[in-house]
Amino acid sequence: xxxxxxxxxxxxxxxxxxxxxxxxxxxxxxxxxxxxxxxxxxxxxxxxxxxxxxxxxxxxxxxxxxxxxxxxxxxxxxxxxxxxxxxxxxxxxxxxxxxxxxxxxxxxxxxxxxxxxxxxxxxxxxxxxxxxxxxxxxxxxxxxxxxxxxxxxxxxxxxxxxxxxxxxxxxxxxxxxxxxxxxxxxxxxxxxxxxxxxxxxxxxxxxxxxxxxxxxxxxxxxxxxxxxxxxxxxxxxxxxxxxxxxxxxxxxxxxxxxxxxxxxxxxxxxxxxxxxxxxxxxxxxxxxxxxxxxxxxxxxxxxxxxxxxxxxxxxxxxxxxxxxxxxxxxxxxxxxx
Ligand SMILES: NC(=O)C1=CN([C@@H]2O[C@H](COP(=O)(O)OP(=O)(O)OC[C@H]3O[C@@H](n4cnc5c(N)ncnc54)[C@H](OP(=O)(O)O)[C@@H]3O)[C@@H](O)[C@H]2O)C=CC1
Ligand SMILES: CCCCCCCCCCCCCCCC(=O)[C@@H](N)CO
Numbered sequence: 001x002x003x004x005x006x007x008x009x010x011x012x013x014x015x016x017x018x019x020x021x022x023x024x025x026x027x028x029x030x031x032x033x034x035x036x037x038x039x040x041x042x043x044x045x046x047x048x049x050x051x052x053x054x055x056x057x058x059x060x061x062x063x064x065x066x067x068x069x070x071x072x073x074x075x076x077x078x079x080x081x082x083x084x085x086x087x088x089x090x091x092x093x094x095x096x097x098x099x100x101x102x103x104x105x106x107x108x109x110x111x112x113x114x115x116x117x118x119x120x121x122x123x124x125x126x127x128x129x130x131x132x133x134x135x136x137x138x139x140x141x142x143x144x145x146x147x148x149x150x151x152x153x154x155x156x157x158x159x160x161x162x163x164x165x166x167x168x169x170x171x172x173x174x175x176x177x178x179x180x181x182x183x184x185x186x187x188x189x190x191x192x193x194x195x196x197x198x199x200x201x202x203x204x205x206x207x208x209x210x211x212x213x214x215x216x217x218x219x220x221x222x223x224x225x226x227x228x229x230x231x232x233x234x235x236x237x238x239x240x241x242x243x244x245x246x247x248x249x250x251x252x253x254x255x256x257x258x259x260x261x262x263x264x265x266x267x268x269x270x271x272x273x274x275x276x277x278x279x280x281x282x283x284x285x286x287x288x289x290x291x292x293x294x295x296x297x298x299x300x301x302x303x304x305x306x307x308x309x310x311x312x313x314x315x316x317x318x319x320x321x322x323x324x325x326x327x328x329x330x331x332x333x334x335x336x337x
Pocket of ligand 2: 122173174175178180216217218224227238239270273274300301303304307
């Protein structure tokens with residue numbers, strides 16, 4: 001009879017060794033970014049997730065500035081936050097696509113401790129049907145607009161070393177972790193933020209500035225209600241693989257992740273699976289998460305392939321229903337016909 005405790009030891013020893021190695025090599029060290037009495041600047045802070053973030057930050061005692069295009073919506077948001085928290089909010093009407101306007105707003109707002117680049121636009125449609133003007137719109141607002149904000153705020157943020165750790169957070173989407181039918185332009189803009197964030201983190205870490213990327217699922221917001229009016233059915237079916245959330249819950253998860261300087265901020269259980277499946281070369285501060293990524297990586301890839309399989313099945317079923325022979329060719333290969 002084999003000694004069971006010997007077998008257990010044989011299994012546990014490599015795991016313990018792996019844990020130890022990760023404990024030593026997983027860097028940078030965890031850090032807490034306080035927000036009480038600090039300046040939090042949120043773009044797209046007049047609606048949806050941005051508004052919920054502004055409200056949450058004010059509740060936690062931060063000085064809050066919000067930026068968006070419509071002055072009316074900004075004033076409405078300011079009144080709402082002031083009424084419910086008693087905290088004054090600074091508002092800036094500017095389009096993130098306009099670098100000069102954004103620079104002026106940043107200058108007027110004063111030194112920023114936490115910059116949350118959250119503005120975003122989304123129109124779901126198949127690329128073949130979508131006009132290039134709409135493609136450009138999403139890339140300009142979501143990606144180039146984020147460059148504009150960061151370029152405008154970075155020089156002053158870098159000088160703030162005496163104020164303690166600072167943060168630059170980017171609002172991506174789970175559609176920035178996996179490409180989704182109907183989201184060619186949107187996913188491209190959100191995947192772009194990841195490259196921006198990974199590279200930027202290396203450039204600013206020596207200044208004690210910490211980059212976070214937030215990946216929410218479908219979230220109940222005015223923008224989402226608008227999107228839903230004309231979202232292709234397949235986009236909806238696939239997006240529903242991840243549970244929808246309320247803006248307040250996303251804001252809470254996002255702010256907690258940002259305060260703990262997590263590079264990848266996930267919002268729900270599917271987000272945890274996605275973050276493991278797409279860990280890639282992203283920075284990781286938590287050796288426990290790193291351990292999960294290493295040990296569960298293969299299994300999560302299997303789960304990802306099962307999801308892909310079930311999505312493909314839906315394409316086929318919908319393809320047959322619509323009499324589109326092509327989708328069957330794509331799924332089974334030409335030889336099966
Ligand atoms: N809701 C969802 O299902 C999900 C959303 N996200 C992301 O979260 C972020 C917020 O989304 P959500 O709250 O739903 O969106 P909303 O449409 O509800 O709010 C968008 C905000 O961005 C502002 N904004 C839009 N365009 C510009 C611009 N060019 N310049 C400055 N501000 C702008 C809007 O104000 P104004 O129009 O006045 O400029 C508004 O304050 C986006 O980046 C989105 O991609 C990610 C995953 C899921
Ligand atoms: C490894 C296994 C992973 C399993 C889970 C996969 C789930 C993927 C779902 C993606 C959902 C995308 C929602 C986009 C929301 C959004 O950004 C728009 N509403 C626009 O705002």
